[in-house]
Amino acid sequence: MTSELNGERQKRASWSGQLAFVLAAAASAIGLGNLWRFPYLAAQYGGGTFIAVYLALVATLGFALMLSEIAVGRMTRQAPLTAFSRLRRGWGFVGFLGTVVPVLIVPYYCVIGGWVLKYFVTYCRMALTGAQPMGEAAAQSGAFFSSFISSNFAPFGYGAVFVAACAAVIVFGVKNGIEKSNVAMMPLLFLLAVAISLYVVFLPGSGDGLKYYFVPSLSALSGSDGAFSFAQLGRTVLGAMGQMFYSLSLAMGIMITYGSYMRREDSIEKCVRRIEIFDTAIAVIAGLMIVPVVYMFAVKTGTDVKEAMNAGPGLMFITLPKVFATLGGAGAWLGVAFFGLVIFAALTSAISLYEACVASVCDLLGVGRRPATFFIGTLVLFLSTFSALGYGAWKDVAPFGMPFLDFFDFTTNSVMMPVVAVSTCIAVGWAVKPEAVIDEVEACGSRFRAKRPYVFFVKYFAPVLMIALLVSEVCRALGIGGWKI
Helix, strand or coil, rough: HHHHHHHHHHHHHCCCCCCHHHHHHHHHHHHHHHHHHHHHHHHHEEEEEHHHHHHHHHHHHHHHHHHHHHHHHHHHHCCCCHHHHCCCCCCCCHHHHHHHHHHHHHHHHHHHHHHHHHHEEEEEEEEHCCCCCHHHHCCCCCHHHHHCCCCCCHHHHHHHHHHHHHHHCCCHHHHHHHHHHHHHHHHHHHHHHHHHHHHHHHHCCCHHHHHHHHEEEEEEEEEECCCCCHHHHHHHHHHHHHHHHHHHHCCCCCHHHCCCCCCCCCCCHHHHHHHHHHHHHHHHHHHHHHHHHHHHHHHHHHHHHHHHHCCCCHHHHHHHHHHHHHHHHHHHHHHHHHHHHHHHHHHHHHHHHHHHHHHHHHHHHHHHHHHHHHHHHHHHHHHHHHHCCCCCCCCCCCHHHCCCCCHHHHHHHHHHHHHHHHHHHHHHHHHHHHHHHHHHHHCCCCCCCCCHHHHHHHHHHHHHHHHHHHHHHHHHCCCCCCCHH
């Protein structure tokens, strides 16, 4: 196997350097999960308490999973579909599951990206012409959103534009496509995020919202009677762990794919730490952009803050337009900046998911990048039709009582990703052995300082928590036992 892997290393594309890899991996991690799910969960689970739990999980569980995936990719020089079969005979099913995940996520993710594009265009029109398509004070933002997603062609059309943008980047390859696009988009994304958060922080009355966001609250650890509750602590931990998957792009095949392009002389351990810092910073900044203004809006309108911070599309496409409308003439321009930022975040994540699929096709069939990109693009457009029409023409077709988009989201994020994560940990921790990953991490010439904690995390800690997350997510989705995150 060594000679075969050496041959792969000679011909496989690679990042131009360590910074390029960190930017690409961080770009994949910074997506919609940071922008609408992190602020919601922080508001639901005690502000600073949730942030502290999340940071602890990122530094332990997230570190072990991300390092393992990147090491597997660099070790095998393969995308997930073929990486595990190269690593250990009989474990190819892990790679297959890890490839199905992005194949199912990309279509509905691009549909949501199309929604963001629609809102960006709408806010540009509002800022430049003074139009009010959502009514006075965005009072009809809910009706506007429902009308758009239930129309017969617009959701698919905007989503198709998003798919085409991703394909245009992917077809140019690792250095000329993905790397250059990240070099352009990531600084813009970061600058927009910082600028919007600073604007929000200095709004009159934002102080109470900032306290609500950052000051730890015992509500994340207490039951309805105010006493400490292990059940509530468990919900907080599992909520933070689920967010970690969204936020760090774990169990989606992305980190294995991007790791396969990594140079041997670059330090995996240092890169993982930097990616985690970058991604967590954006998640916290996302909360700064959203929580204070939603808090102010909730107080002004007499709405419960947790209700106003509703997770998912409702927060971004219904609540925030109402919030922006309360800011007067600046609100439309804030909408332009915010949805421009979200476009960048969604694009960088969608490109990485798309690349995981394309790389798997290239590795399995030995075809070139262009035909693989065209094949995956065609497949994505076909599958996106279900999510695009799931709230409109096909609304009466609801697998397990869910619209298609919600069904694909539940299948991938709540079921398949924890299964892939558990399988990866068992494969690395028990079949291949952690020593193989440790050797790969130290191949750059530096000592793996977190060696002992890593072995414990990947063999014992991570599998137990992943199984707990899987059970809790299935119970939540099916309404079993009243479990809710």
